Amino acid sequence: MGIQIFDSEQPDKMMPMISKDARLIVWLGVGSRTANMNFVIMEPGESNVPHQHPESEDTIFILSGEGSVEDLTNGKTYEIKAGDVVHVPAGIVHAVRADRGSDIKSFGGPTPADTQMLKKMGIDVP
Numbered sequence: 001m002g003i004q005i006f007d008s009e010q011p012d013k014m015m016p017m018i019s020k021d022a023r024l025i026v027w028l029g030v031g032s033r034t035a036n037m038n039f040v041i042m043e044p045g046e047s048n049v050p051h052q053h054p055e056s057e058d059t060i061f062i063l064s065g066e067g068s069v070e071d072l073t074n075g076k077t078y079e080i081k082a083g084d085v086v087h088v089p090a091g092i093v094h095a096v097r098a099d100r101g102s103d104i105k106s107f108g109g110p111t112p113a114d115t116q117m118l119k120k121m122g123i124d125v126p
Contacts, residue, residue: 006030011024012024012027015121017051017120020043020046021041022039022048024123027118028115032113036109036110036114039107040107045098045099048097050070050072050094050095052090052091052093056113057111058109059086060086060096060108061084062082062085062106064103065081066081067098067099067102067104068100069094069095069097070094072095073092080104113125
């Protein structure tokens with residue numbers, strides 16, 4: 001397999017537990033072996049379902065907007081803004097929230113891909 005180019009405007013799958021507009025762009029179903037990349041738009045007031053990735057690290061680059069990320073495992077909340085990179089170690093229960101009056105646009109995802117989470121969302125994992 002060679003280089004592939006993906007269009008975030010034409011996602012392969014959607015991920016509603018992350019947000020109303022969470023697009024699964026690069027994942028096992030398009031030939032990736034371990035990588036996973038999502039493009040997410042969260043509307044003001046929206047948040048994702050608290051979750052963890054037991055065997056994956058989650059890295060999220062904030063393209064635009066402001067909000068917060070909760071580390072529910074350790075009882076901490078961090079403010080986030082455009083340009084920030086959020087790293088969530090494996091096993092940490094977390095949630096991203098667009099709770100600062102603006103939408104949040106971000107790219108990122110758990111690596112290696114969290115196949116159990118994908119299956120819970122009804123996505124067939126090869």
